[in-house]
Amino acid sequence: SQKIEQNSEALNIQEGKTATLTCNYTNYSPAYLQWYRQDPGRGPVFLLLIRENEKEKRKERLKVTFDTTLKQSLFHITASQPADSATYLCALGDNDMRFGAGTRLTVKP
Amino acid sequence: NAGVTQTPKFQVLKTGQSMTLQCAQDMNHEYMSWYRQDPGMGLRLIHYSVGAGITDQGEVPNGYNVSRSTTEDFPLRLLSAAPSQTSVYFCASSRAGEYQPQHFGDGTRLSIL
DSSP, X not given: OOEEEEXXXXXXXXXXXXXXXXXXXXXXXXXXXXXXXEOTTSOOEEEEEEETTOSEEEETTEEEEEETTTTEEEEEESSOOGGGOEEEEEEEOSTTOEEOOOEEEEEEO | OOOEEEEOSEEEEOTTOOEEXXXXXXXXXXXXEEEEEETTTEEEEEEXXXXXXXXXXXXXXXXXXXXXXXXXXXXXXXXXXXXXXXXXXXXXXXXXXXXXXXXXOOOEEEEEO
């Protein structure tokens, strides 16, 4: 069956460090993958989309990689700040888009 | 620019009651969907629609009905609420086609006693 796994339920890091979140998938051949941010009590907010022919995508302090051989995406936040504390979700699929369970990131001052 | 609006924000029901969760978007998006979010299980797709008059089932459709009579609205109906349907429900919309980000509402928190 198809699975999307985000390896860590929670990740705690110190301010200024780089946070790295992992998304692994099985039984998918996605044309692209998306990352979202969700704050408590709010809906997810789209951050980045990476296509299968793109190895890396950047947006300000965010970087996403996509390895279709390993079936894995890595999401990096450089120079992390307490305001980056949130749950981060990866998502695959088109009309029937499926999400991972998310990784709750806490950045401590 | 309201985006995706969900009503109500909170609701408590008794087992067996019926209810409609409302979702409206003002971005003229063709695609709309409903998810439920439970602790440790992430977002699970209930139903989706690629345009007015067209709906399809997602991962967990049982116990829920949808219809799409207009582009703007995509209501979710619980015909006979069960405690297992206690959850946070999110509606999302996007343009049709590949590579489109989803725009989410802020959810309806539903408790069924």
